[in-house]
Amino acid sequence: xxxxxxxxxxxxxxxxxxxxxxxxxxxxxxxxxxxxxxxxxxxxxxxxxxxxxxxxxxxxxxxxxxxxxxxxxxxxxxxxxxxxxxxxxxxxxxxxxxxxxxxxxxxxxxxxxxxxxxxxxxxxxxxxxxxxxxxxxxxxxxxxxxxxxxxxxxxxxxxxxxxxxxxxxxxxxxxxxxxxxxxxxxxxxxxxxxxxxxxxxxxxxxxxxxxxxxxxxxxxxxxxxxxxxxxxxxxxxxxxxxxxxxxxx
Amino acid sequence: xxxxxxxxxxxxxxxxxxxxxxxxxxxxxxxxxxxxxxxxxxxxxxxxxxxxxxxxxxxxxxxxxxxxxxxxxxxxxxxxxxxxxxxxxxxxxxxxxxxxxxxxxxxxxxxxxxxxxxxxxxxxxxxxxxxxxxxxxxxxxxxxxxxxxxxxxxxxxxxxxxxxxxxxxxxxxxxxxxxxxxxxxxxxxxxxxxxxxxxxxxxxxxxxxxxxxxxxxxxxxxxxxxxxxxxxxx
Numbered sequence: 226x227x228x229x230x231x232x233x234x235x236x237x238x239x240x241x242x243x244x245x246x247x248x249x250x251x252x253x254x255x256x257x258x259x260x261x262x263x264x265x266x267x268x269x270x271x272x273x274x275x276x277x278x279x280x281x282x283x284x285x286x287x288x289x290x291x292x293x294x295x296x297x298x299x300x301x302x303x304x305x306x307x308x309x310x311x312x313x314x315x316x317x318x319x320x321x322x323x324x325x326x327x328x329x330x331x332x333x334x335x336x337x338x339x340x341x342x343x344x345x346x347x348x349x350x351x352x353x354x355x356x357x358x359x360x361x362x363x364x365x366x367x368x369x370x371x372x373x374x375x376x377x378x379x380x381x382x383x384x385x386x387x388x389x390x391x392x393x394x395x396x397x398x399x400x401x402x403x404x405x406x407x408x409x410x411x412x413x414x415x416x417x418x419x420x421x422x423x424x425x426x427x428x429x430x431x432x433x434x435x436x437x438x439x440x441x442x443x444x445x446x447x448x449x450x451x452x453x454x455x456x457x458x459x460x461x462x463x464x465x466x467x468x469x470x471x472x473x474x
Numbered sequence: 475x476x477x478x479x480x481x482x483x484x485x486x487x488x489x490x491x492x493x494x495x496x497x498x499x500x501x502x503x504x505x506x507x508x509x510x511x512x513x514x515x516x517x518x519x520x521x522x523x524x525x526x527x528x529x530x531x532x533x534x535x536x537x538x539x540x541x542x543x544x545x546x547x548x549x550x551x552x553x554x555x556x557x558x559x560x561x562x563x564x565x566x567x568x569x570x571x572x573x574x575x576x577x578x579x580x581x582x583x584x585x586x587x588x589x590x591x592x593x594x595x596x597x598x599x600x601x602x603x604x605x606x607x608x609x610x611x612x613x614x615x616x617x618x619x620x621x622x623x624x625x626x627x628x629x630x631x632x633x634x635x636x637x638x639x640x641x642x643x644x645x646x647x648x649x650x651x652x653x654x655x656x657x658x659x660x661x662x663x664x665x666x667x668x669x670x671x672x673x674x675x676x677x678x679x680x681x682x683x684x685x686x687x688x689x690x691x692x693x694x695x696x697x698x699x700x701x702x703x704x705x706x707x708x
Contacts, residue, residue, distance in 0.1 A: 231570070244570055297573030323571035330566050396574065396583055397561035399484075429485055438564030439484045439557045441582060442665040448577035457673060464671030466485045 226252040226313060229321040230265065232277055235334050238341075242334065244323075254314030258301060259284060259291060261313050278337040284309040286451065289386030292393070293338055294325040299390035299449045307388065307451040327389050329398035331435045342389050344435040345403060352427035353407045355416045369415050379413035382406045384452045391446035391454070397438030402446040404432045405462035406454045412465060422469040429466050484560075487553055492666035494550040499663060501543050502655075502692050512629065512699050516706070520626025521617060527625040531607060551593065558586050581657040582665070588658040595651025602632060602644070633703040641704060648700050652693035659689035 227250045235242030249265045256264070259281050266276035282290035291308040295301035301311045316322060324338065332340040357363055371379075383406075391402035408425050411417030417424070440459060447456050508526060515523040530536050574583055581588065603625075606612060612623040631637040633645065663685030667673065672681070 233570075242567075294569060294571075297569065297571040298576055302576075325569055325571070328565050328567050328569055330564055394577060396565075396578070398564035399561075429483060433482075433484050436564060437484075438561040440488060440669070441561075441585060442661070442668045443578035443582040445574070445577040456668065460668055460671045460673035462671075463485060463488070463669060466483075467489060467671060470486070 226254060226316075226318045228252060228261070228313075228316065228319070231321060231323045232338070233325045233334075234277070234337055235326075237336055238333050244325075252313050254312060256313045257284065257309055258293070258295070258311040258313065259309045278335070278339045280339045281309060286310045287386060289388040292327050292340065292388060292390070294323075294327060294393055296323050299327070299393040300388075300451050304448070305451055305453050307386075310451075327393035329389075329392050329437065331398065331400070331437050332389060332392060340389075342387070344437070345387050345389065345400070347435065348400070348404055348428050348431045349407060351431035352420070352424035353411070355411060356420060357416075366416065371414060375413045378457075379410050382409040382413065382454065382458055385410075385450075385454050386452060388451065390449050390451060392437060394445045394449040395438065395440075396443060396445065397441055399440045399446075400432050400435070400437040401440040401459050401462070402450060402454055402456075404428055405458035408462045408465065409458040412461065421465065422472065425462060425465040426469050429462070487557055488669040490549060490553050491557065492669035494546040494553070495662050496666045497542070497546045498550065499659070499666075499688065501539075501546070506692055506695055509696065509699050512626075513702060515626055516630075520624065520630070521615075523626045524615065524622045524624055525617065527607065528622050547596070551589075554586065554589055579661065582661040585658060585661060588654045591654035592651060592658055595647060595654070598644075598647060599651070603629065630703060630707065633700060634707040635704065636707070645700055645704055649697050652697045656689050656693035659692065660686060663688055 227248065230247045230249055231244050232247060233242055234245045247265060247269075249261065249268065252261050252264060259279075262277065262279055269276045280290045280292055282288040284291075286307045286309060289307075291300075293300070293308045295308065295311070300306055300308045301315065303311055303315055326332075326334050326338045327340045327342075329340075331344045332342055335341050385403060385406035387403060387407075389400075389403070392398050392400050395401075408428055411424065412421050442456075442459075444456060447454065508530065511523045511526060530540075606628055607623065607625055610628075612625060612628055614621045615624045633641055635641045638644070664678075664682045667678075667681050667685075
């Protein structure tokens with residue numbers, strides 16, 4: 226298969242970027258999107274050009290490193306799929322493919338398609354944890370009874386890999402789906418209860434500080450999320466934050 | 475406790491958006507109920523409608539509600555502008571290729587545009603009727619010794635092509651306003667519930683259905699009244 230790629234090239238965070246066109250040939254349908262990018266970069270290096278920078282790590286859909294806004298959609302056209310799990314058979318031979326970095330002021334471009342997602346790390350640092358006193362004999366988590374429904378909902382929230390597709394997809398570059406998943410995975414479990422109210426306040430406040438947009442409830446994030454994180458989490462976070470403000474902990 | 479105040483956070487702005495928006499839905503229902511009298515108002519020369527209009531502009535409890543409504547409209551507008559500006563700032567560089575219809579409905583992506591059309595309609599609408607009723611010259615009628623402003627005649631004349639040469643374009647703007655309102659409500663009604671966290675598998679589908687029904691029925695009935703008044707007088 227052959228493709229025409231239109232890729233965002235940007236030397237560094239302060240440099241001006243532009244879309245550039247690259248032909249790529251000899252691609253098979255079984256290659257992943259990242260392998261196609263590897264083929265392109267191999268060509269570029271052989272031609273003495275600068276390869277395209279893009280994030281990737283596990284290449285099996287669990288690390289959250291790969292990104293790329295492909296043909297107008299985060300992680301490309303397939304649902305519940307990360308870019309590394311996207312196969313080239315999902316595209317037509319000869320197709321022109323637009324490849325852009327996540328666009329958000331809170332995710333500045335580092336180089337080409339790689340963006341700085343450390344805003345997510347700072348949101349987690351603000352409250353996405355359970356404080357445990359490690360001295361003495363801490364209670365084994367498995368010894369605490371948890372209703373099956375709560376355990377399932379918490380697990381589903383916890384499958385968020387923090388890739389940022391929700392931000393990239395949202396017309397407002399809002400991080401509500403990510404933050405609400407990280408709030409929910411702890412808010413649903415007994416261990417998360419003591420810090421539940423302060424956690425949601427701190428994480429939402431940090432989200433606002435990072436300059437993400439506001440939620441319009443379009444639901445685009447849920448559709449594009451590679452892990453299918455539900456809008457239920459956003460509603461839960463809206464509830465908890467309101468409660469935290471009203472009860473004024 | 476976190477330092478950000480309730481009126482500063484992104485979520486608080488959405489709570490305010492939801493509260494004012496859902497309050498305005500109640501206002502719409504009330505306004506529509508009043509307007510429905512216009513279907514039969516010609517039978518008694520508009521007496522029932524005029525007495526209702528007097529009650530709505532003089533009864534103290536309704537007065538309080540009307541001030542709440544003005545406040546809700548202005549707050550919803552100001553809050554919406556602030557949210558939109560922040561949203562724009564959150565994505566300074568746009569995508570070269572976007573496929574927004576792949577993952578979100580049209581009305582949910584165009585709430586600001588729809589709201590602006592509704593606002594333009596609202597300004598002309600208030601100028602035509604609200605201003606007339608409160609500050610304009612409206613003839614008085616005598617109902618058994620009680621002097622009442624004859625709002626019905628003002629409304630009927632406005633939609634009468636023989637008395638108002640702009641009746642047809644006015645109806646066009648009215649229908650456009652209702653069209654925009656319908657799409658605004660199509661997303662806004664259920665979105666308001668989501669914003670304050672009212673979502674549950676047991677009742678969310680009912681809220682969604684009710685919101686969509688409201689978004690269709692309310693503008694269609696408002697429009698039907700106006701079209702009815704035009705046709706019956708043409």
